Amino acid sequence: MHEVSVMSGIVESVLKELERHDFLRVEEVQLVLGELTFLGEEQLRFAYEVITRGTPLEGSRLVIVPEGTxxxxxxxxxxxxxxxxxxxxxxxxxxxxxxxxxxxxxxxxxxxxxxxxxxxxxx
Ligand SMILES: [Zn+2]
Known part of the structure; x- marks a missing residue:
């Protein structure tokens, strides 16, 4: 599934960004998703849930904002x-x-x- 590798890259960069901040927990991550990426929203959500398990992002909400062409x-x-x-x-x-x-x-x-x-x- 292409979505899993894309999502691991995204989660990795968010975790790196979070290292520079003090926080209790993450509530929401907003992702802009262009229609030309042909990535499935459902697959991305599923990958997000699996990949963030055991990280500071666990349990946070993934908000996907569609971007038209x-x-x-x-x-x-x-x-x-x-x-x-x-x-x-x-x-x-x-x-x-x-x-x-x-x-x-x-x-x-x-x-x-x-x-x-x-x-x-x-x-
Ligand atoms: Zn023209």
């Missing part, structure tokens, strides 16, 4: 949401081509998988 077209200058393609709704995926001219694009948003905030309880 945003593109910038290198040909026409379009900036905005990606077009969703796919026959069925559940198969729909963001298209990495400009919705206006189908030119080459640069991805502005949608690839994030990073912790944006930590809520800790201090003495």
């Amino acid at each position: 945003e593109l910038e077209c290198l040909a026409c200058g379009y900036r905005g949401k990606a077009e969703m393609v796919g026959e069925e709704f559940h198969m729909a995926m963001p298209s990495l081509a400009c919705p206006r001219c189908h030119g080459k694009v640069r991805v502005l948003k949608g690839q994030s998988c990073r912790v944006t905030s930590l809520k800790v309880v201090q003495e």
Whole structure:
């Protein structure tokens, strides 16, 4: 499961960050998750629970904030949401081509998988 290795990296960096702070316990970890990462939310939550066991993060809440895809077209200058393609709704995926001219694009948003905030309880 790809989610497990991604989550171990995230947990590791959060634990490292926590070493520099005084706290009683961690309440919440907020993670921004881009749709282009194609990581499963449920799998991430499960991995989080397993990996944080026995660490200061055990029992904390993982809040996942979804990030939609945003593109910038290198040909026409379009900036905005990606077009969703796919026959069925559940198969729909963001298209990495400009919705206006189908030119080459640069991805502005949608690839994030990073912790944006930590809520800790201090003495
Ligand atoms: Zn374009």
